[in-house]
Amino acid sequence: MDAPLKELSRLEKLTAKSSGRNKAANIIDSLDALLATLDSAKSNVDHITLDSWNSIVQTVEAKKKEIDDRQKEIYSVTAKLGKAIDKKFPSSLPSYPELFESESAVSALERTISLHFLRTGQFETARTFLEESNIDIPSELESQFYELHNILKALRNQEIGLALSWASRHRRFLQSRGSPLEFHLHRSRYIRLLLSTHAPDPLAAIAYANKELRPFFHDHEAEFKRLMNCITYLPLSRLQTSAYADLASPSLHFELEPLFAKEYCANLGMSRQVPLRVVGDIGGGGALAKIEKCRRVMRERKSEWSQRDEIPIEINLAPENRYHSIFTCPVSKEQSTEQNPPMMIRCGHVIAKDSLQKLGKSSGRVKCPYCPTESLTSEAVQVHF
Template sequence: MDASLKELSKLEKLTASSSGRNKASSVSDSLDSLLVALESVRANIDDISEEAWESISQNIEAKKKEIDDRQKEIYSVTAKLGKAIDKKFPATLPSYPDLFESDASISALEGAIALHFLRTGQFEAAQAFFEESNVDIPSELRSQFIELHSILRALRGQDIGPALLWASRHREFLQSRGSPLEFYLHRSQYIRLLLSSHPANFHDAVAYVKAQMRPFFQDHQAEFQRLMACAVYLPLSRLQTSHYADLASPSLHFELEPLFAKEYCASLGMSRQVPLRVVGDIGGGGALAKIEKCRRVMRERKSEWSQRDELPIEINLAPENQYHSIFTCPVSKEQSTEHNPPMMMTCGHVVARDSLQKLAKSSGRVKCPYCPTESLSSSALQVYF
């Protein structure tokens, strides 16, 4: 999508005011300027000399040229954008029958849309959707998402008080997950106090550690040592060039928002990512086009990968969308389970345990199906992951 986004960015710049390759006025700016000039002429038409008429004529021609040049640029970039999109999505998606015909499926779809609006903080859109659909979201859940975005706005404004209050109320839950959220919130406040311009705030920062952060010492001893030692490199200019420069980075505070959202959603039994956004990123990012192309090729060749209508292709996902490892045995074409884990042989090839047992000979040795010259002892196997 990089090429398409690049051309779209160019198109946005061309249509924006006073932008473009030559920093020329946009079409709307040129027309507005010309309109103002003509209105001025109209107001003083009785007093205009022949030289003024000549100047007005030249101004009109100049504005016309500006508009023509800008239109050519826009048409050129629009054509490139279309080509980039066609290149990214070479195959048209098929038409499928309506998947949301039953009342249950329609209700599920409307519920997913409503939750999307709530989770992304679009509360006005959510309210309008509630009024126009039959979806029913518990008022308690709505209030919880309102609270979530209220706390995120406070964090954005460098106010960690609401987030700390929530974290202290849910400390047992956070500890059960091994989450460092509460400690990171206190760490953020300590760093802000430490980097304050007033020298007396150093003592306030140390007092804050003693009063608020002692319960976390056992689990974060190494980080505590760094927090105390970094004070030696004050002021900020020295700290930024020391081994503790990461503690002076603004990202230390910015990372609190996604971490808090993740833990808050986990407390509600929800994933850290918004489902509809994940579907759009993966499917709209090219996965649907690749799947349909593979289906079309296999249909034309009349070849089948498996009876489950699976496809022998790999869809590259962004790291945030790679949730867990799935291993499919290349011999049996079955996915591994706890009772049938993947096993790696000394030659480096991996197959499922059941397949290895079938490949094993009566002598207790296993012949790797991918290394004809190598015969391995069954004791030389290990669980892969």
């Protein structure tokens, strides 16, 4: 997206009013100056001399030339922007029938949008949207999102009291998930006490660790020992050059915010990521254009891959958007299941277990469909995606 964004930035500079940093005249500035000149001439129309009239004509011609020059630049940049977008998205998006015609579908879409505003902390926008769409969001859910963003704001300001209070109230839930949130919050406070310039004596930090961190010893034994051992490398300048330098890194505290948001949303039965943002990032990031291009090519070649409308292309996703893998056997064109898992044969190719058994001969050897000159033993290893 670098090329389209670059051209869009140039277009914004050409059409925006010039600031102190941008001294170049644009259309708006030229039109304002021209209007000011004409207004001044109109107010003094009774006293205009021949020289004044010639000066006005020259000003109008100069401003007209400036406007024409800027207009040409805008046309040029707009054309380049269109070409950059066409190059980035070479295939037009498919045309589908209206997906949100029914009342229930519209209601579901509006609810998703309103929850998106609430989850991202845009509370004023969410309130306006709820009033105009007549979507009913439980007040309890709204208050929970308010609480979430208040706690995240506190964590951003290095205040973990609210987060610790929430973690303490939901300890059983966090333990059922094996979440390290409460331990990490106490660890953050312990490190801050240990490195605080107002309390250089580590005794207060040790007392806090014995009271708050010791209950987590069995689940985080190795980390607990590191937290205790790092005291021997104080002060901070020495700790930063030791094997415990990561405990003195600010990133140790920055990780609390996303971890808390993840556990809070899980407690509400919601995904870690905002669904509408994920859809926009994946679909708007070029996936739709690639899928449509592949469909068009396969349709023209009459080589549809399967009856399930699948296409043999890979969509590159960010690591945070890789939730699980689905394996489709290249032989049977069926998706793997727990009863029919993917199996890797000795040559390195992977096929479904049922296909492996069907390819097996009475001699117990398998002829790989992708290695026609080689017969392989039926020994295979199950692949876990």
